[in-house]
Amino acid sequence: MDGFFNWLGEAIGNVIRTIVDLLHALFANLWQAMDGFVDGLTRALGIDDSIFSIAVLVIGVLLLVNGLRSFLRGGVIGGFIWLLLGLLVLSWLIR
Numbered sequence: 139m140d141g142f143f144n145w146l147g148e149a150i151g152n153v154i155r156t157i158v159d160l161l162h163a164l165f166a167n168l169w170q171a172m173d174g175f176v177d178g179l180t181r182a183l184g185i186d187d188s189i190f191s192i193a194v195l196v197i198g199v200l201l202l203v204n205g206l207r208s209f210l211r212g213g214v215i216g217g218f219i220w221l222l223l224g225l226l227v228l229s230w231l232i233r
Contacts, residue, residue, distance in 0.1 A: 183232050191231065198227035 180187040185195065201224030209217035 185231055185233075194227060194231050198224050198231060200224075201227060 176187055176192065180191065183195070185191045201220055205217045205220030205222075205224055208220055
């Protein structure tokens with residue numbers, strides 16, 4: 139009886155260990171992919187790779203998208219305002 143439970147515990151432990159190793163490898167590779175993407179993006183744009191710079195970049199791109207959407211809906215003045223704001227934010231960020 140002792141040998142069976144020893145074998146069962148070892149088998150369950152090996153399964154848990156395999157699952158943990160697979161999840162660790164998956165998330166480590168995901169983190170490296172995200173880090174590489176952010177590094178390439180910030181290097182290409184010439185900005186710092188801080189959270190603040192990425193947040194300002196996202197805000198600037200969202201302003202540009204709002205400007206384009208406004209143009210597509212027929213709002214010329216609103217489109218120019220959104221595009222101008224987006225370009226101001228991005229030109230402040232990108233040197």
